[in-house]
Amino acid sequence: MPLLSKEEKRNSIALPKINQIDSVTQRYGETAIIRGKGRSISGACLKCKNPRCMRFPEAYISCPEFEDFSYERNNNVCPVDAISWDYSKDIPRIDHEKCINCGICALMCPIGAIYSDGNKVYVSEPRNDYSILPVTASNIRLQEELFTRLMTLNWQHRFLHESQSIMSNIYKKVSKFDGRSMSANLLIRNLMIAVGHHCSISRTGDVYTRIDAVYSDGDIYDACYGAMEIEFGRDTLDASRGILDDIAVLHSRNGIDKEKNTALVACLSFPNKRQGYFQVIKDVNKVLNLKIQTVSLGALLILAWNGIEVDFSQKDFYADFDNLSIRSALNNNIKRRVELPEGFLGILEPEK
Amino acid sequence: MIRFRNPGTQYTTQIQVFRELYNEYKDAPSFSLDDMAETIARTKLMTAYGYAGDAALALSNTDNDSLNSTKMNAKMYAEVFRLLGWITSAGSGSYPLVFTYIGEHAACTDEVLPLYEQCVLGINNPQRIMDVKYDEKVRFFKAALFSLEDLGGIMYKHELCLGPMSIDDLDRSQYARMITYLQKLRGSYKRYEEAYKGLCEDLDVKPTLPDNSTRLPIAFMKTCNWIDSKRTKDLYPPKSLECICLTDHGREVAKSLHNVKDLRLDEYVTYSEAKQRALIRLGVYSMLFRAGYNTDPVKETIQNDTNECKDILAGKPLLFSPYQTLHHDEVDDALNLKRNHGSYHRNRTILPNVSRPDLVINDLNLSVTVETVSRNEDAEVERFTSYVNKLKLAGKKKREIIDRVFEECITDTQTRFYPFVATLFRVMGLDCTASRPGDNGARWDAIIVDDEESIPIEIKSPTEEQHLSLKAIRQALENKVILLSRETHPTKPETTSLAVGYYLPNDRAEVTNLMIDFKNTYGYSIGVIDLKTLLTIAITILLDGKTIDIQKLNRLEGFANATFK
Ligand code: SF4
Ligand code: SF4
Numbered sequence: 063m064p065l066l067s068k069e070e071k072r073n074s075i076a077l078p079k080i081n082q083i084d085s086v087t088q089r090y091g092e093t094a095i096i097r098g099k100g101r102s103i104s105g106a107c108l109k110c111k112n113p114r115c116m117r118f119p120e121a122y123i124s125c126p127e128f129e130d131f132s133y134e135r136n137n138n139v140c141p142v143d144a145i146s147w148d149y150s151k152d153i154p155r156i157d158h159e160k161c162i163n164c165g166i167c168a169l170m171c172p173i174g175a176i177y178s179d180g181n182k183v184y185v186s187e188p189r190n191d192y193s194i195l196p197v198t199a200s201n202i203r204l205q206e207e208l209f210t211r212l213m214t215l216n217w218q219h220r221f222l223h224e225s226q227s228i229m230s231n232i233y234k235k236v237s238k239f240d241g242r243s244m245s246a247n248l249l250i251r252n253l254m255i256a257v258g259h260h261c262s263i264s265r266t267g268d269v270y271t272r273i274d275a276v277y278s279d280g281d282i283y284d285a286c287y288g289a290m291e292i293e294f295g296r297d298t299l300d301a302s303r304g305i306l307d308d309i310a311v312l313h314s315r316n317g318i319d320k321e322k323n324t325a326l327v328a329c330l331s332f333p334n335k336r337q338g339y340f341q342v343i344k345d346v347n348k349v350l351n352l353k354i355q356t357v358s359l360g361a362l363l364i365l366a367w368n369g370i371e372v373d374f375s376q377k378d379f380y381a382d383f384d385n386l387s388i389r390s391a392l393n394n395n396i397k398r399r400v401e402l403p404e405g406f407l408g409i410l411e412p413e414k
Numbered sequence: 415m416i417r418f419r420n421p422g423t424q425y426t427t428q429i430q431v432f433r434e435l436y437n438e439y440k441d442a443p444s445f446s447l448d449d450m451a452e453t454i455a456r457t458k459l460m461t462a463y464g465y466a467g468d469a470a471l472a473l474s475n476t477d478n479d480s481l482n483s484t485k486m487n488a489k490m491y492a493e494v495f496r497l498l499g500w501i502t503s504a505g506s507g508s509y510p511l512v513f514t515y516i517g518e519h520a521a522c523t524d525e526v527l528p529l530y531e532q533c534v535l536g537i538n539n540p541q542r543i544m545d546v547k548y549d550e551k552v553r554f555f556k557a558a559l560f561s562l563e564d565l566g567g568i569m570y571k572h573e574l575c576l577g578p579m580s581i582d583d584l585d586r587s588q589y590a591r592m593i594t595y596l597q598k599l600r601g602s603y604k605r606y607e608e609a610y611k612g613l614c615e616d617l618d619v620k621p622t623l624p625d626n627s628t629r630l631p632i633a634f635m636k637t638c639n640w641i642d643s644k645r646t647k648d649l650y651p652p653k654s655l656e657c658i659c660l661t662d663h664g665r666e667v668a669k670s671l672h673n674v675k676d677l678r679l680d681e682y683v684t685y686s687e688a689k690q691r692a693l694i695r696l697g698v699y700s701m702l703f704r705a706g707y708n709t710d711p712v713k714e715t716i717q718n719d720t721n722e723c724k725d726i727l728a729g730k731p732l733l734f735s736p737y738q739t740l741h742h743d744e745v746d747d748a749l750n751l752k753r754n755h756g757s758y759h760r761n762r763t764i765l766p767n768v769s770r771p772d773l774v775i776n777d778l779n780l781s782v783t784v785e786t787v788s789r790n791e792d793a794e795v796e797r798f799t800s801y802v803n804k805l806k807l808a809g810k811k812k813r814e815i816i817d818r819v820f821e822e823c824i825t826d827t828q829t830r831f832y833p834f835v836a837t838l839f840r841v842m843g844l845d846c847t848a849s850r851p852g853d854n855g856a857r858w859d860a861i862i863v864d865d866e867e868s869i870p871i872e873i874k875s876p877t878e879e880q881h882l883s884l885k886a887i888r889q890a891l892e893n894k895v896i897l898l899s900r901e902t903h904p905t906k907p908e909t910t911s912l913a914v915g916y917y918l919p920n921d922r923a924e925v926t927n928l929m930i931d932f933k934n935t936y937g938y939s940i941g942v943i944d945l946k947t948l949l950t951i952a953i954t955i956l957l958d959g960k961t962i963d964i965q966k967l968n969r970l971e972g973f974a975n976a977t978f979k
Contacts, residue, residue: 065519066707135430266424272884303888306895306936307928314934315927342892345899350936 074152075109075197075205076188078173083208086174086217090367093186094174094217103191105174107153111202115154115167115176115185116145118255125260125278127287130316132271133262134244134251139167141248154185162235163228164249165221165367169256172212174219180228218369224402229360233407236330236359239294246294250328251275253362254290258371263292273308277326279373286375288324294359298333302342305354320352324374327356331408335386340412344382355379360402360409361392368396387411425637429526431491432500436513436521444510450488494630498533499737502543514737515751519702529705531638531667536701536735540679543741550582553676553733557583558631559640559660559668564593567660570649571632572610573599575624580613584678603650632658640664675727677734689726692719694748696727697734704731794837802956812957816949823916823945824876828859831875835914835945836860839871841952842962846871858893861903867968868903870894874915882915882942887928889913890940910941910970918944918973929972941970950976 080098086105088094094105118137125131139145145167148155161183168176168183175186188194195201222228239245247263254261260278264271278287289308293301305325312318333339343354357379365372378391389410392400405414431454438453439445492511495501500517504510513521516533520526538553557578562569577592599605614621635641641658649657660668677697682690696719703709709716720727736745805815823831832848839846839862848860858870870893872886894911897903919925929940954960
């Protein structure tokens, strides 16, 4: 008796009615514009057989440099399970109740079919500019070829222009995360992937692995990689202690040289001066000669929303007691000023 | 009472483990617990002492305790998968195991949750597959959903033990009595406490046992998204309790279950062989159908079997999970499944040679003094000295004095314990002062000040944690870094940084590993002293006029142990 397969109500895929695609651009808050042969159409869902907006390829959630790291295999793109397949329309559906507007799904879509109006995230349905075709091997191949073409165009995704209200809404939702759930770690992992890295987080319920996450930029010749601590609560000193623990364990047990370990602390908001965290980061730099970089959720969002592939190897995101801000690193990356006031939600520097 | 043992409750890990097992053993005639342990470790789904993969397995193979713990791990997953009917005993004993037809579907499907849900509903008793048998005849999760429905959509976890875990759910009057009983219990925490105590006495078990056996069912129900948690005082005032609440989805599932043909073993055995075989097929296919599988390829069989069982089903959908009720041979046979195992090759790789470092024990020698000890006399040292002398005059032996003071400290909070530890170091002739607790998040709790080698001390009072933990070791490292960086007191890189607690760490192996990691990576030594050792040193100095080798303390690395010479 052979195995039965899941009832696949998928009966169509879509392809743009455009012969040769020359360029793609996506502006904040809009779907992408696809240009080719004097024609331009707006990005809409291709009803992918393997929707990249929903699942990461296995390679993204594992890091070659950290062979022995016991990592979480959940490869959902959405950290809060807000995106699922809508069989009635044959496109992804977004549950607006759950969605936190992080944009990761949009950034993974190869044709820029997902966008946000600042409040809610939508998937654009294919209309007249698209051919709706049956799911056949040859049509799937055509679709895959198109993806390869889109990939080589190397176009820049943009999702949202940061603003105080957008950030406040996201922070409000994120602060309601159940501390015991994986959501915070998944969110950071997926954002790291969105800014061009491989990233693995430790498995849910694994009490032996103290390292929260590891990342790598996947560069074959001169990779930048490191351990990460993720701290969404107030106990940021635990993060600085944790990262020293991580570096030592990896150095002494797993052959990851401490000098090569470009360690990161990812927090919800920058801790304020009094919490002692930045003082300790400075001490660590002075005594151990290790520059631990700090990024906030908001900073990662801004980088991702601008389609930036972040390079951590230059330690641009190093902040300590003497320089408490990563604003200039952000500005340099997105090539404009971040439009958030100083100290806002502790995204680029401690709150006032 | 039905008891759920307490296996791995994380859904995503369960699925990951299951897939890996399936990949590894799908072509094997059967697999054992050892095979499972090996796969779980090798695929990095288990970690031992901070190592994963082969290293973890190698470590656990060289160490009796953790060999057991790896196997325990495997056993616990075997338990879950067996409960879900995804694997089952190959022969008549509990092991080895084989995958079931339902299990194969679970391993090969992207979205397993709908099938998982069917399998959770499939758990029922009595059955012929699990080695543990209970008296209760119940399809527990259906009974739990119905109870939640009938009790206003909310229950306290222990009501599961007092209610649906302890009844025959097909006996309507028994079920109704159970609901009334729980309704009457509500409103007073005291009443509940007595009822729960009564249950434990009847079963002759510790109160933790029924409590533990709610963990797996609650995890199952949460995974299926049938329930949420909510803290409320409403059920058993004045106590605020974490309760479980029916979700919309849970309500829907409960509703759908009112109109099914719920077939159990007792009834199944009364039918003819032809009907039994038809019921098996219908049971398996209806589970898959409800989980979203396309049953068109077996449409005809379903049609014929439905006809055969018309009178049993009376037009209702069938709720019957054959693999969770019957031996797999019987089920496979009805489904006409032939197991075909030809090409399987077991490849056991050679494990790397990883050994765990031995515990570092350092003796802090006490030697007889030649000169009189120069001690910084102060009020606290005086008070301690006269207390010890008083006990001695009362005829207490040294060991008894140490034990007595030790026991008196067990309730100490930071405010008492930090200065007390500092006093003990001063008794040894060191210049030690405690910081005010809560003074600064990122600084030592006490410090031994010296012209050349000051030592920061991380202290954990017994009310914070009785056994020192990794946390204290991490903080001791941080103290060292801070002292070297801020240069508030003179010290050297090779001077130790101390962690002092009531008892030595429970997990000494991992603490040792971490101290070694710190030394390897940063070059700093951490020393660990428990209160008993500290008291032994201090009181020996007072009573026997001995002194301690300060140089040994300055270089302490690992756990201290006082010996008398
Ligand atoms: S939204 Fe984008 S990635 Fe997702 S299915 Fe549609 S085209 Fe594919
Ligand atoms: S925007 Fe973020 S939260 Fe919303 S559906 Fe996409 S990935 Fe999920």
